[in-house]
Amino acid sequence: MNRRQLIKNLGLGGVALVATPTILSLLQSCKADGPVFEPVFLSNSQGKALRHIVDLIIPSDELIPGAVDVGTHKFIDTYWNQAVDAEGKVQILAGFDALADRLQDASGKTFEDAEAEDYDALLAKYLTSSKEQETVFNKSLGEFYQAYRKDKTVKIDPDAGAFSLIGNIRGMTIWGWKASEEIGENVLAYEPIPGKQVGCLPLEEATGGKAYSL
Amino acid sequence: MNTANENETYDAIVVGSGISGGWAAKELCENGMKTLVLERGRMVKHIEDYPTMHKDPWDFELKGNNTVEVDARYEKQSRTGYVHKAESRHFFVDDVDHPYKETKRFDWIRGYHVGGRSLVWGRQSYRWSDIDFEANKKENIAIDWPVRYNDIAPWYDKVEEYISVSGENLGLEVLPDGKFSPPMELNCVEEVLKKNMAENYKDGRLLTIGRVAHITGSKTYDGRSACQYRNRCMRGCPFGGYFSSNSSTLPAAERTGNLTLRPFSIVTEVMYDEKTGKATGVKVTDQDTMEKMEFKAKTVFLCASAIASASILMQSKSERFPNGMGNDSGELGHNLMDHHFKAGATAKWDGDQDKYYKGRRPNGVYIPRFRNIGGETEQKNFKRGYGYQGGAGRGEYQPQIAEAGYGTKLKEEIQKPGGWSMSLMGFGECLPYHENKMTLDYDDLDKWGQPKVNFDAEWKENEWEMRKDMIASAKDMLKNAGFTDIQTMDDPSAPGNGIHEMGTARMGRDPKTSVCNGNNQLHAVPNVYVTDGAFMTSASCVNPSLTYMAFSARAANHAAAQIKKEA
Numbered sequence: 001m002n003r004r005q006l007i008k009n010l011g012l013g014g015v016a017l018v019a020t021p022t023i024l025s026l027l028q029s030c031k032a033d034g035p036v037f038e039p040v041f042l043s044n045s046q047g048k049a050l051r052h053i054v055d056l057i058i059p060s061d062e063l064i065p066g067a068v069d070v071g072t073h074k075f076i077d078t079y080w081n082q083a084v085d086a087e088g089k090v091q092i093l094a095g096f097d098a099l100a101d102r103l104q105d106a107s108g109k110t111f112e113d114a115e116a117e118d119y120d121a122l123l124a125k126y127l128t129s130s131k132e133q134e135t136v137f138n139k140s141l142g143e144f145y146q147a148y149r150k151d152k153t154v155k156i157d158p159d160a161g162a163f164s165l166i167g168n169i170r171g172m173t174i175w176g177w178k179a180s181e182e183i184g185e186n187v188l189a190y191e192p193i194p195g196k197q198v199g200c201l202p203l204e205e206a207t208g209g210k211a212y213s214l
Numbered sequence: 215m216n217t218a219n220e221n222e223t224y225d226a227i228v229v230g231s232g233i234s235g236g237w238a239a240k241e242l243c244e245n246g247m248k249t250l251v252l253e254r255g256r257m258v259k260h261i262e263d264y265p266t267m268h269k270d271p272w273d274f275e276l277k278g279n280n281t282v283e284v285d286a287r288y289e290k291q292s293r294t295g296y297v298h299k300a301e302s303r304h305f306f307v308d309d310v311d312h313p314y315k316e317t318k319r320f321d322w323i324r325g326y327h328v329g330g331r332s333l334v335w336g337r338q339s340y341r342w343s344d345i346d347f348e349a350n351k352k353e354n355i356a357i358d359w360p361v362r363y364n365d366i367a368p369w370y371d372k373v374e375e376y377i378s379v380s381g382e383n384l385g386l387e388v389l390p391d392g393k394f395s396p397p398m399e400l401n402c403v404e405e406v407l408k409k410n411m412a413e414n415y416k417d418g419r420l421l422t423i424g425r426v427a428h429i430t431g432s433k434t435y436d437g438r439s440a441c442q443y444r445n446r447c448m449r450g451c452p453f454g455g456y457f458s459s460n461s462s463t464l465p466a467a468e469r470t471g472n473l474t475l476r477p478f479s480i481v482t483e484v485m486y487d488e489k490t491g492k493a494t495g496v497k498v499t500d501q502d503t504m505e506k507m508e509f510k511a512k513t514v515f516l517c518a519s520a521i522a523s524a525s526i527l528m529q530s531k532s533e534r535f536p537n538g539m540g541n542d543s544g545e546l547g548h549n550l551m552d553h554h555f556k557a558g559a560t561a562k563w564d565g566d567q568d569k570y571y572k573g574r575r576p577n578g579v580y581i582p583r584f585r586n587i588g589g590e591t592e593q594k595n596f597k598r599g600y601g602y603q604g605g606a607g608r609g610e611y612q613p614q615i616a617e618a619g620y621g622t623k624l625k626e627e628i629q630k631p632g633g634w635s636m637s638l639m640g641f642g643e644c645l646p647y648h649e650n651k652m653t654l655d656y657d658d659l660d661k662w663g664q665p666k667v668n669f670d671a672e673w674k675e676n677e678w679e680m681r682k683d684m685i686a687s688a689k690d691m692l693k694n695a696g697f698t699d700i701q702t703m704d705d706p707s708a709p710g711n712g713i714h715e716m717g718t719a720r721m722g723r724d725p726k727t728s729v730c731n732g733n734n735q736l737h738a739v740p741n742v743y744v745t746d747g748a749f750m751t752s753a754s755c756v757n758p759s760l761t762y763m764a765f766s767a768r769a770a771n772h773a774a775a776q777i778k779k780e781a
Contacts, residue, residue: 057620064625075277082281128619170620174628179271188629192270194443197573199399203631206570211608211631214270214574 037073041081041089045111046096049103050076052119053166057127057173065182072176076169079176095168098161105158126166137163178213188213216474220507224250224474225777226770227496227511229481229526232330233759234746234766235517236459236467237373241770242515243472247777250509251467252479254501254518255326258305258333260437260460264450266301274300290314293321293711297334302448305334313666315655320669321710322521328477329460330519331713332759334448337427337456337576338603339379340756341370341390345587350752353597356549356646357722359751360732363390369764377457377763378435380577381425386418389582389601389756396431397423398577402569403606403634410695411581417591419584424603426577427457427760437465443573456576478502480662484514484530484539484742492741493539496526499662512780513741513773516719517766520550520747521652521667524718527729527736527744528654529665540719540729540736547653549646549720550671551753553712555639556705557681558602559688561697563634570608570631578605581638581691583755585683596679600642600755602688608632636697640684643755645676646717650709671709681706714758716747734769741776743769 039047054073060066067073080092099122103109106125107118129137140160147154156164177183184190189207191214203209225247228238235251242249257263271277278300280288288298290309297306305325314322325331344363351358367390374393383391400408400423408421428441438454438461447456454461467473478501485494485508495510516523524547530539538546583599585591608631615632618624650671658666685702692700709715722728725737730749736742745766747758754761 058625058628059621061622061625066625079276079279083276083279083285085282123620174615174624175277178628179277181270181272184270184272191573192268192444194573197398197443197571197575199571199575200402200405200569201572203568203570206572207631210629212574 039074039077041077042096047073047077049096049099049111049114049119050169052114052116053123053169054173056116056120056123057170058177064187067173067177070177070180070182072173072180075176075180076172079172092165092168094156095161095165098156098158099165101158102162122162123166126163127170184213190214218250218252218474218476218479218509220509222248222510223495224248224509224511226250226513226515226773227252227509228515228517229496230254230330230516230518230522230746231328231459231464231475232517232519232746233332233335233459234762235330235515236332236463237763237766238515238517238743238745238770239467239473240463241767242774243467243470245771245774245778246470246472247513247774248472249467249474250511251464251473251475252481252496252498252509253328253330253475253477254480254522255328255330255477257477258327258329258450258460260454260458260465261450261452264452265304266449267446267452269301269449276300286310290321291323293707294323294713297323297448301446302334305448305450311661313660315658315666315668317668317670318672319708320652320671321708321713322667322669322715323710323713324519328464328475329458332457332459333450335458335759336713336757337447338580338757339374339377339381339392339425339427339760340580340601341392342366342754342756342761343388343390345388346752346754346756349598350646355597355752356648357720357724357727357751360721360723360728365732366761366764366768369768370760372767373760373763376435377427377462378429378433378438379425379760380423380428380430380441382422384420384422384582386582388584388587392425394425395429395433398426398428398430398575399423400579401571401606402566403563403636404579406563406565407579407606407636407691407695407697411691414691414694415584417584418587419581421579421581424577424580428455428576435462438462441576443575445574445576447576479507480664481518481526482529482662482664484516484526484739485510486530486532486534486539486739488532488534491534491739493739499664501662504662512777513743515766515770515773516742516744516748517746520715520718520750523744523746523748524652525654525665525667527719535738540738540742542725542738543727543729545648545720545727546729547718548648548651549717549751550650550652550669550709550715551644551646551717551750552709553641553714553753553755553757554644554673554677554681554706554709555641555712556703556707557642557684557688558604558637558639559685559692559700559702560635560637561692561700563606563636563697566634575605578603593683596676596683597645598643598676598680598755600640600680600684602638602640602684604637604639606634606636608634636692637703638688638692639703640681640688641712641755641757642677642680642684644673644709644753646720646752647671647674652718669710673706673709678706714747714753716750716753716758719744719748720751721749722751733772734765735772741773743773745769
């Protein structure tokens, strides 16, 4: 059973949840045994890593579905499979190799046995790093692409590769989540046919502080 | 609808059903002329054939992007960066099926179907002024236009009132007033820039809302209703909120009972009678069946687009016209122009975080040309001028999003509107250069046996110099108004990318230097009219469609009067 369905079944949808330990553990266990994700582009173990990362980037909570709830991990895998060309695919897979290397280095684990907290440590490193650290990663990435243009066999530095992949997944996750039906219609301000145009009005009055989904 | 008949002699044949062809058909039919419209592509019925008009991003696989395989079929159309996406690609040609050649890169962006690019146009609608019509003569560039503003002004009136152009009258010489529907509103950040420009600049420059072919206000239009601010115009509009041939002129033509419309009809040649010195009709190849046909008419209107109309004339060879019909001057296919754009600046606005807007306005702001229009506006480094289009909005950009990293905080931040950003992008006039041209390659045929078009055109020094000013002035205006993080933009891409190709059968007074006369007739074959972008003698800096419509309507009424006189 997925988490969203469970919340609905418990009659908790839309109601502020007082999380008793029982319910919490129920929700958590749901997450761990969530439906098996069978990627079409990635390997199963890479798919597990993607699902963990996507779930950490936009987590689920009591009121609003997270990225995994709306299938963003599946969307990303499908998108990479269908909309990215051969060279781009090679880069993504090289990014997963780099990520596996960094994961091993940091936790001693593989995609198969790593848990959320292991990815949390990597995301903290690559998504909340200092400006200086970011500059170092970006410089290393720039150097790689320059070398890669001349020689396609050049390997990316694992830190730069993991940084690039996680940044890519973050952007795709935000896009995939915001452009999903559940979020677009029920969470963001959805106006398929506005009917009129007003140039300027208070944000509160316009949408209650939400962004438009379209 | 009537069925096309090879045994009938029509009063008029209109080649093409886009923005020019639709107007020619409407005016001819309303004048009682039996009119056959030939469209090379498929039928597109208003509303019925707009498959994506109600789709949300999540209704598209890949959220509107294409698979690698689909993208590969739109190699040239995708140079625009947008037309080939899932929401609109069915209104653009497949580049594999419709190849062309490039001695120099030219982006020939087009759709083959009833309605043509009137379905997907940018809808910006601006009148030319005498500053435009007189420029060639004053500067001794190319040739003089055989018309002036007063000749065309009543036709601008007629077109604007019929299609509905929303906008604001400003009393400017460089951008004449029109018959407008109520203007759309600026948002609060655009108002900031407008106010600041009025205070900071003494050269007359100002910011206004774009003039756009949408229904606003309470006036009613046959079969069309007011814009609903969905901003999904490129998909076809179920409300008919913006003007297209499909929603407006073709239904008007059909209501007269005088219209016959035949899709899948590739016109390959205009037939010529050496004895009478007139055209007698056109030759057609059916796009699907390859069947060859001939249709006869007293008058032929070429409205197939600048490139296609010139191609048809080039292929219309006879003893009298060994180099193509009407090509005594040798100018056919030459003087190819477009607008150069994608030069300007974007910036952030830190204030007004508690402000937003309502409705997805299918329109932007406009800053009319303010260079080389007299006095202190004269420039040393370039001739003519440019206008800016752009606007402000709250998009994806949000400093908080970058800082939020991931997790709960990110989730909160991305539910809020992004920060304000503003863009100003110049659209500049391109001069008419004889050597900028398109030709036909008879050694390389497409699948209908037609010679492929080959392009050989480029921007030159005047355009390059103008772009520097387009960038510098945009930066200057944004800086003066207190915008931050100003980034300049300069992507010259290639001619064609503005999708305003024109000039290949230019109008003029002298048959030795021009293809058409001031009534859009071929000098040498007066019952052939060219009323799409081909007739343009110079390019101005404003979007050209309104001018094509006005000249098409004028020419159609001229032709109808001729036919009635000869009857």
